Amino acid sequence: MNVTQAMKERRSVRSFLPKAPPALEVHSLIADAAQAASGGNLQPWRVVALAGDALQELTDAIASAQPLPEGGNNYTYPPNLWEPYRTRRFKNGEDLYKTIEIPREDKAARLEQLAKNGRFFDAPVGLLVFADERMGYAQWVDLGIYLQSLMLLATERGLATCAQGYWRRYGDTVERVLKAPEPYKVAYGIALGYEDLAAPINTLRAERAPFGDWAQMRGFDGI
Incomplete structure (x- = not known):
């Protein structure tokens, strides 16, 4: 598989098989992704990979925790999202819930689906990426470059991922359970494992806006 194929095949997977990837493969994936571009070679990422009992300890803690008040970096999206981003977000959410037949008025079922973020969608491996809050x-x-590099490498190696800003909502709990040193704060989580190809939710294919909506080419001949 080349990079172009990995770009086209990568997507957010929200249902995983119980089979766990080998520890050495997870280690290699995390390490190889560190070849990502980094301004000044600061390499600001810090990664904790969880499986087995360590993963269960964190997900149990999240199940009984209260989310942080929304604000600052705890927001997954900017407040009062404007167009065209509001429409894109709305359509993506509706398309997602349509795959699992949860109507908009079924708030309880939608909240239950949202809560699955806190279990990494039952993936056998959870990754937490931290950053020094002074950055x-x-x-x-x-x-973000590290995240994309990791996800493309995972796709190349037959693994599936879902990047999750959700974990910032529980940053204090994550940092306490994982004993993150000050001043490191959780930036995002990544569910990692093998895709359950039979799960309806994994049929979602998010659309991309037309090239002309977000890009320009100036000074080129023949276009």
């Missing part, structure tokens, strides 16, 4: 905007960009 700035540029280093958060670097974290």
Whole structure:
């Protein structure tokens, strides 16, 4: 598989098989992703991989925890989201719930699905990525580059992922359970494992906006 194929095949998977990838494969994936571009070579990422009892300890703690008040970096999306982003987000959510036949008025079922984030969607491996809270905007960009690198490598190796901003809502609990040193704060989580190809929720294919909506090419000949 080449990079172009991995880009086209990568998607957010929300149902996993119980089979766990080998520890050495998880180690290799995390390490190889660190070849990602990093301004000034700061490499601002810190990663904790969880499986087995360690994973269960965290998910049990999250199940009884209260989320942090929304604000600052705890927001998954900006408040009062504007167009065209509001429509894109709304459609993605509706398409997701349609795959599992949960209507908009069934708030309880939707909240139950949301809570599955706190179990990494029952993936056998959960990754938590931390950043020094003193870092700035540029280093958060670097974290995104690391995240994409890791997910593409996982796709190449037959693994599935789901990137989760959800974990910032429980940052205090995550940092306490995992004994994160100050001043490191959780940036995102990643569910990792093998995709359950029979799960309806994994049929979702998020659309992308047309090229002309978000890109321009200037000074080129023949276009």
